[in-house]
Amino acid sequence: KIAVTIDDDLYEELEEILVMADIGFDTTVDIIDRLKKKIKEEKVNEPSEVKPCLRRVIIEMLEEDTVEIEEEFPKVLLIIGINGAGKTTSIGKIASRYKESGKKVLLAAGDTFRAAAIDQLEVWANRAEVDLVKHKEGADPGAVIFDAISAGKSRGSDILICDTAGRLHNKKNLMKELAKINKIVESEFIGAQKETYLVLDATTGQNAVSQAKEFMETSKIDGIILTKLDGTAKGGIVISIKNTLNIPVKYIGVGEGIEDLQEFDASEFVNALFD
Amino acid sequence: MAFEGLASKLQEAMKKLKGKGKLTEKDIKMAMREVKLALLEADVNFKVVKNFVKTVGEKCTGSEVMESLTPGQQVVKIVNDELSSLMGDESKEINLKANGISVIMLVGLQGAGKTTMGGKLATHLRKNNKRPLLVACDIYRPAAIKQLQVVGKSIDVPVFSMGDKVNPVDIAKAGIEHAKANDNNVVIIDTAGRLHIDEELMQELKDVKECVEPDEILLVVDSMTGQDAVNVATTFDELLNIDGVVLTKLDGDTRGGAALSIKAMTGKPIKFAGIGEKLNDLEVFHPDRMASRILGM
Ligand SMILES: Nc1nc2c(ncn2[C@@H]2O[C@H](COP(=O)(O)OP(=O)(O)OP(=O)(O)O)[C@@H](O)[C@H]2O)c(=O)[nH]1
Ligand SMILES: Nc1nc2c(ncn2[C@@H]2O[C@H](COP(=O)(O)OP(=O)(O)OP(=O)(O)O)[C@@H](O)[C@H]2O)c(=O)[nH]1
Ligand SMILES: [K+]
Ligand SMILES: [Mg+2]
Ligand SMILES: [Mg+2]
DSSP states (O other): OOOSSOSHHHHHHHHHHHHHTTOOHHHHHHHHHHHHHHHHHTTOOOGGGHHHHHHHHHHHHHHTTOOOOOOOSSEEEEEEESTTSSHHHHHHHHHHHHHHTTOOEEEEOOOOSSTTHHHHHHHHHHHHTOEEEOOOTTSOHHHHHHHHHHHHHHHTOSEEEEOOOOOOTTOHHHHHHHHHHHHHHHHHSTTSEEEEEEEEETTBOTHHHHHHHHHHHHSOOOEEEEEOTTSSOOOTHHHHHHHHHOOOEEEEEOSSSTTOEEEOOHHHHHHHHTO | OTTHHHHHHHHHHHHHHTTOOSOOHHHHHHHHHHHHHHHHHTTOOHHHHHHHHHHHHHHHHSHHHHHOSOHHHHHHHHHHHHHHHHHOSSOOOOOOOSSSOEEEEEEOSTTSSHHHHHHHHHHHHHHTTOOEEEEEEOOSSTTHHHHHHHHHHHHTOOEEOBTBSSOHHHHHHHHHHHHHHTTOOEEEEEEOOOOTTOHHHHHHHHHHHHHHOOSEEEEEEETTBOTTHHHHHHHHHHHHOOSEEEEEOTTSSOOOHHHHHHHHHHOOOEEEEEOSSSTTOEEEOOHHHHHHHHHTO
């Protein structure tokens, strides 16, 4: 069905696409408003021109107010997020990327809670051929991070990537633990560039906004890793998060293999919304 | 309450109607818009929401409501009743054989909570005097077998594995033989997470199913899933004819609209809810409570 005029039916059709992509209703309304304005400004009157215009609106939304920071080494990356989002897997992939680009990489097995989480990260460390600092299951995660920082300094690592246990954002005590880990990174590795990435599963709906908000309370979040985009979910919630909390997407996960990580590309992402 | 937003939104809309006396069609349209927004905010699938709002709207326009003295309350009641009836009103048990070995198979997307659920179900069944065996059929994910072994050890439930070089179909079959030989009467098969669009891996599940004829195939779904829940559930159901659904991570603050979408689209009951990371954090699923949670009422 091809729309013949730019009317409410067409807008409704677009609204449906956006909501079905998990963008959420409020942001969808925001996008449609911006679209209407743009259509007026650019004097668009062909229905076939509307979708390209909509694409530009969303790309702008994803790219506006984003400050690019120059990457510096040594660097510490703290990877956080709720249970099962894809933290450990993403760390394996990122480690491999840095390793390939010639950096000396160290991983910290900061999830001492989940069954076999340390073994899982160790498999990834071996795959990426990078070093790992680990304690026993049940150990204090803060102590692991502390030791990893010392090891990173003495071994001259360029980048230390810290895994953390999955935790739901509404669990006060677990969020406190995370804040503590964050503090250790900040106070112990002075001189290192520090970034924190929040890992979000692309199949997540509106709850992701709540996740981002709560995790922001424990530490500044520099970027999102949006995983599992190889499925049929569109991951539109990151548009809502960008729009309301101004957190940009850094990487996307597109599979379970070590190569299945890409730098986020707003225009490719937006094109996929309409597939 | 965590889902205050939803509750207050709906209540706000209904308050406008309450005490208004008779309703006009415009009032109902306005109320239905609020219902629609609330359900979308709760992650109920857009198509399910559309149908729901249509049905409820029609019921509300019925003369009984229009002439009722408290039409606002009547609308609230219709919304609630309709949602409850969609969710179903009874808790549903899992299928187990009275005698012999029952087989439960856990399937779902990556990271949904299958392996943990295996441990939870084993704990639950043992309380009911069953002798469960966990079978490790995830040969792909790094340390998946080790994870199941750690889970099994922590609850003192045996785990059968053949490493990651043997085909899951053969592992499942051997697992059942192992159960026979060791007097276990429930076999819980943990499978690797997979995408519903991964044909090869979906075929693998079909092969396991054909080989071991499970009494219960449970689709494990993360309760935070958004609009895609429908695609996932319908595809798994079409290929495997699942017996039920398990919702995980309900200890979060998600409204869990995926539950409604899945029930509406597949008709399959939700049987259990995971409410934490520990292996006794399992509840029998109560559809009526879920309806209230989604509505925030
Ligand atoms: N298809 C797909 N699967 C992924 C992707 N990223 C991770 N996974 C899978 O998702 C599951 C969970 O990944 P993990 O890396 O263990 O997630 P986590 O956040 O570390 O989980 P916890 O530590 O338990 O909180 C695993 O089965 C991964 O293989 C992705 O981009 N695509
Ligand atoms: N808070 C909470 N966490 C849960 C629940 N169920 C599972 N988890 C956590 O979710 C993460 C993923 O659980 P798994 O059991 O490994 O999930 P899976 O489906 O087997 O994952 P794959 O095998 O990688 O596909 C782990 O960190 C679990 O501890 C739950 O009900 N509540
Ligand atoms: K996708
Ligand atoms: Mg992990
Ligand atoms: Mg598993």
